[in-house]
Amino acid sequence: MSQKPYTEAWLTGPRSTQFYTRSYIPPSNPIRAVVAFVHGFAEHVGRYGHLHPLLAQRGIAVFAYDQRGFGLTAQDTSGKKSKDSAYGKTCWNDQMKDIQWALEHTKKQFADVPLFLMGHSMGGAESLGFATDPEHKDLLTQIAGVIATGPLIAQTTPAPSLMKWVGGKASILFPNALVPAAVNAGDLSHDEDFNSAYLKDPLIQQAGSLKGLADMLSKGEELRDHRHKNWPPALPVLIVHGTDDKVTCPKTSRGFFDAIPAAKKRYESFEGGYHELQNEPNGVKEKLVEVIVNFVEEHLPSSSSSPPIQKASL
Template sequence: MPMAYPPGAKTHAAQIDAQAFLTEDGASLPLRQWLPTAQANAVIIALHGFNDYNHFFAAAGQYFSSQGIACFAYDQRGFGAAPQRGLWADSKTYADDLQVFTQLIKQRYPGLPVYLLGESMGGAVVITAMSRQDMPKVDGIILSAPALWARSTMPWYQTSLLWTLAHSLPWLTLTGSGLHVQASDNIEMLRELGRDPLVIKATRVETMYGLSDLMDDAYNSAAALHGNILMLYGEKDQIIPKEPTSNFVQQLLASNTAEKTVAVYPNGYHLLLRDLQAATAWNDIVAWINTGTAPLPSGAENRAKQWLGIAWQQ
């Protein structure tokens, strides 16, 4: 059986220090911070993608901090240098951790607008967390190529193989070599990821199964999202297909519970915040934080309308 490895009993008061996010069950999740030299005018909490860790936000965090935005990113359980490396906690645990961390940040920065940013798997965690009623209010969420490849949008043979492996060889690890997909046009960055020992290269099947559960939850949560939303997607994304992303956006746009801005980048890949054109997405995010809506400097929201084949009111 595929296993999840959730936290233990809550025996500690959660806290944040310069190096770690200490959770209520005593897990120490490595933390990185990028703080403005002057007083901050906003805060971003950033969640990394699958098999990645907090370093994913290094370049973006430096840029945002230069714009007066305090940035925080922690290693989620099972990833980077966090405990139980390679093991899947479960969707609820990842959302619970984000909930607690957000509460702590809001206590540290009372009165400042707080934004949640999730890349890929991190975006799916943000979606599921923000669809819950007990999540602290934030001023907006930023979804960069969120992981939305739900089972309902996968080919039957793919879901069948995953189920079979997860229920027979859950400990088996797969590397993904031979898939011939490109995550970014920033080749040097991709080579650095390949050399980085904290980036997981071989993934347990049961962890992939847990990720599929999370993507199912996120894909089905579009109507439950509330607040200001900025969603970014690259037309050259080879990791999360167009179909589930487009379907999710259509559901999101049909919902009246959120203000939405969708941005599509013709030359963007999956790792939009680290692509060669990453600065374009960074500028759009800063502009959106400052105004809360379109137009974006790049005009990517207009491309989104063409890409979706529809028009909508911002």
């Protein structure tokens, strides 16, 4: 029986919430860097079980957690999740506190290792949002860089303004009420097997809470409209987006990137790529790993005198 490439644990986070977590440790020393990873809307860290080991093989450890309101953190049936946890029960303020907790935990777990924050889709926007919140300025000085793939700053096909307004008002009265929020699986990637697995995944529901959805969309608009001005100039950032992403808008991501005052920033377009580049076939996933590893290596302390992160056989 093959050994799992990760260790899993239930850890107590903000609001005494029990979070399901995974840690991927590089199989050989030294650990060159560590990534605290934030997944996207309605999904869970188990969907990255083929990506995170590739980073670990390159000397980059990964700490990942099922976000509040999603995955096993919200739906575990073995008695480990918090009694107050439920699918979709989340909000932006809690998500920011959860990211702070994840970063602080990762710093302790991997002491003296350069720390990066990475997120995909909703998690990508949350990561960018965390970096633009002045409340976290002290912690941000301890982060070597931020990586966002397909960040949900805006939808490729935005919801009607009236619907968003009504949803925002309703979220005040019924924050945890679930409403349909389906994603066309065919828009995720060009790999039909991965898309089919998404639809069959028991931890994924085609729904979200009124508060969670309202915050997800409105905070993305804030990033686009004014929060980009708060980006710490000394904090490096990598934004990656597929040009044919039908879920989150690559044009908006590029606009955010152009507007932030980061001294060191990099934007990578994947021509023809859909929303989940990590699930794209024909070498796209491997190229994504290279882009991430190269960014990490470029922003390691004293990288000029450090040995390069070795390429693993994929």
